[in-house]
Amino acid sequence: MDVGDHATGAGHVPVMLGxxxxxxxxxxxxxxxxxxxxxxxxxxxxxxxxxxAMLRAHPDLRLIGLDRDTTAxxxxxxxxxxxxxxVTLEHAVYDEIPGVLARLRVPSVDxxxxxxxxxxxxxxxxxxxxxxxxxxxLDMRMDRTQTLTAAEVVNGYPPAELARILREYxxxxxxxRVAAAIVRERExxxxxxxxxxxxxVRTSIPAATRRTGGNPAKRTFQALRIEVxxxxxxxxxxxxxxxxxxxxxxRVAVLSYHSLEDRITKRALGAQAAxxxxxxxxxPLPEHEPRFRLLxxxxxxxxxxxxxTNPRAGSVxxxxxxxxxxxx
Numbered sequence: 001m002d003v004g005d006h007a008t009g010a011g012h013v014p015v016m017l018g019x020x021x022x023x024x025x026x027x028x029x030x031x032x033x034x035x036x037x038x039x040x041x042x043x044x045x046x047x048x049x050x051x052x053a054m055l056r057a058h059p060d061l062r063l064i065g066l067d068r069d070t071t072a073x074x075x076x077x078x079x080x081x082x083x084x085x086x087v088t089l090e091h092a093v094y095d096e097i098p099g100v101l102a103r104l105r106v107p108s109v110d111x112x113x114x115x116x117x118x119x120x121x122x123x124x125x126x127x128x129x130x131x132x133x134x135x136x137x138l139d140m141r142m143d144r145t146q147t148l149t150a151a152e153v154v155n156g157y158p159p160a161e162l163a164r165i166l167r168e169y170x171x172x173x174x175x176x177r178v179a180a181a182i183v184r185e186r187e188x189x190x191x192x193x194x195x196x197x198x199x200x201v202r203t204s205i206p207a208a209t210r211r212t213g214g215n216p217a218k219r220t221f222q223a224l225r226i227e228v229x230x231x232x233x234x235x236x237x238x239x240x241x242x243x244x245x246x247x248x249x250x251r252v253a254v255l256s257y258h259s260l261e262d263r264i265t266k267r268a269l270g271a272q273a274a275x276x277x278x279x280x281x282x283x284p285l286p287e288h289e290p291r292f293r294l295l296x297x298x299x300x301x302x303x304x305x306x307x308x309t310n311p312r313a314g315s316v317x318x319x320x321x322x323x324x325x326x327x328x
Contacts (some may be wrong), residue, residue, distance in 0.1 A: 003107060015115065015255055016302050017314045020274065021057055021254050023320045024111040025293055028058050030249030031110040037062060041109040043094040043242060048076030050113055055083050064109065065089045066100065066145040068229075078269065093143070095237035101245060106259075110250045116235065117257040118225065120140070132217040137196035140221075140228045150224045154197065155190045159183050169232070170223030178204045178220055222258065227325045232260060239268045246323045251295065253320040262299060262317045266269030269294060269321045295320040 002285070035138070038061050042051045045065035055061055063086060067073050073089055080087045088099050101109070135146035136149035159179050166175035181204040182191065191197055207218040226232055233284065242252055249311035254269075256262040272292040274319070277284045299317035307314045 014053065015310070015316050016306070016318055017050065017053055017076045018320070019114060019300065019318065020253055020255075021297055022055065023054060024113065024251055027059070027249060027322070028061060028249035029248075030058070031247075034247075034249070036110070038111070039064065039109045041097070041098065041242065041245070042066070043092055043112060043238065044115045045076050045089065046072050046115060046235065048079045050115065052085075054079060054111075054186045055080070055086060056182065058261075060201060061086065063087045064100070064104065066092045066094055066097070068093045071132040093234055093238075095234040095241065097241045097245060099210055108247045108250070109245050110247065112239070112246065112250075112252040113255075114242070114253070116231075116261050121314060123211065132194055132198040134216055138194060138197060138224075139223045142229045150226055150228050152180055153224055153227055155186050155192075157311045165213065165227050166220055166223045167246070168269075169226040169257070170219035170221075172219040172223065174205055174209070180204075184255055197221075226260075232264065235264055236268075239265060243272060243321075243323070244327070248323050248326060251255050251320060251322045253295075253318065256299075256317045256319070257315050262319070265319050266299070269319055273321060277279055289325060291323060292321040293324050295322055 004190045006149075017218070018199050028038040028040070036056060040054050040058075040061050041062050042048075042054075042063060042065045043217060045067040046069075049067065051065055053062055054173055063083070065073075065076060065087065067076070067081075067089075068091070069093060073091055077087075077089055080089075088104065090104075092100050096322045101107070104250050111127070124303070135197055138149065138154060140150040141148070153165070157165070159264060162182060163179035164177045166172040181200055182197075185200055187194075197220070198215070199218040201220045202210060202215075210216050239252075239254070246252060254265045256265055269292065273294050275284055275288060275290055277288040290317055297308055301318070302316055
């Protein structure tokens with residue numbers, strides 16, 4: 001979803017673009033070698049930056065682009081219009097990959113990219129309510145056709161559930177204090193603006209903690225965004241589904257922006273790259289050999305140069321893997 005997209009005079013710059021192209025190119029080549037027209041699934045299309053670069057790099061490539069944000073789809077459709085029928089765009093959440101591919105009658109895809117989190121347009125458009133730097137309605141919906149908003153969460157969830165969300169999704173040490181402050185405030189008047197919430201969170205955090213680590217509202221806003229959009233539950237389903245859609249030689253790359261996403265990614269890729277032969281057996285069993293091999297040593301990070309020119313890339317972690325064996 002091009003979380004790190006950075007508006008410049010030349011347009012937005014997708015995060016770790018050169019490395020993404022480098023990692024996915026062998027999968028495109030493998031499809032050609034197998035006599036297939038290569039297909040690329042961009043599961044978080046955003047502004048279409050990675051997709052455009054892939055289409056330009058591989059003139060025979062066909063793109064399937066997904067996004068839950070209808071505004072992002074409209075913008076990327078304009079950006080990618082020159083590629084004509086090589087492009088298929090779908091309004092869908094990434095955990096709907098199996099259904100989308102079935103509907104399109106596409107049995108497999110050769111390369112998959114997930115660029116997780118919030119896109120730059122969502123952050124930069126004040127009325128979306130994602131950013132604590134603007135005063136805006138408490139919305140935070142990536143898909144504005146859904147009903148649940150951040151305002152409904154902060155004004156309607158029980159105190160214990162609010163605290164759980166802040167603790168688990170925001171990794172907020174002071175989750176109980178922040179949740180209690182929200183409950184007190186909403187009893188006086190519904191919380192309906194990002195600024196009111198950000199100010200409330202800041203005053204709920206001990207002064208010594210407020211002096212380090214950036215805006216103290218960041219963790220609460222992250223937690224609410226994840227809850228509103230069901231991000232982690234969707235991600236737990238999406239990555240295995242994408243891996244299942246890859247043939248031998250197919251590759252998946254993931255750009256994560258916080259530790260919760262990256263932890264799920266690490267576990268899912270690691271499980272598929274492990275030999276599951278029972279330890280008491282003397283030799284590996286073919287049916288238990290790894291189905292994937294890891295393409296990155298741990299999580300890769302962007303260069304200092306990239307994070308200087310594109311600050312939103314600062315938190316990104318990339319992992320990638322290649323299918324080496326069909327599922328049995």
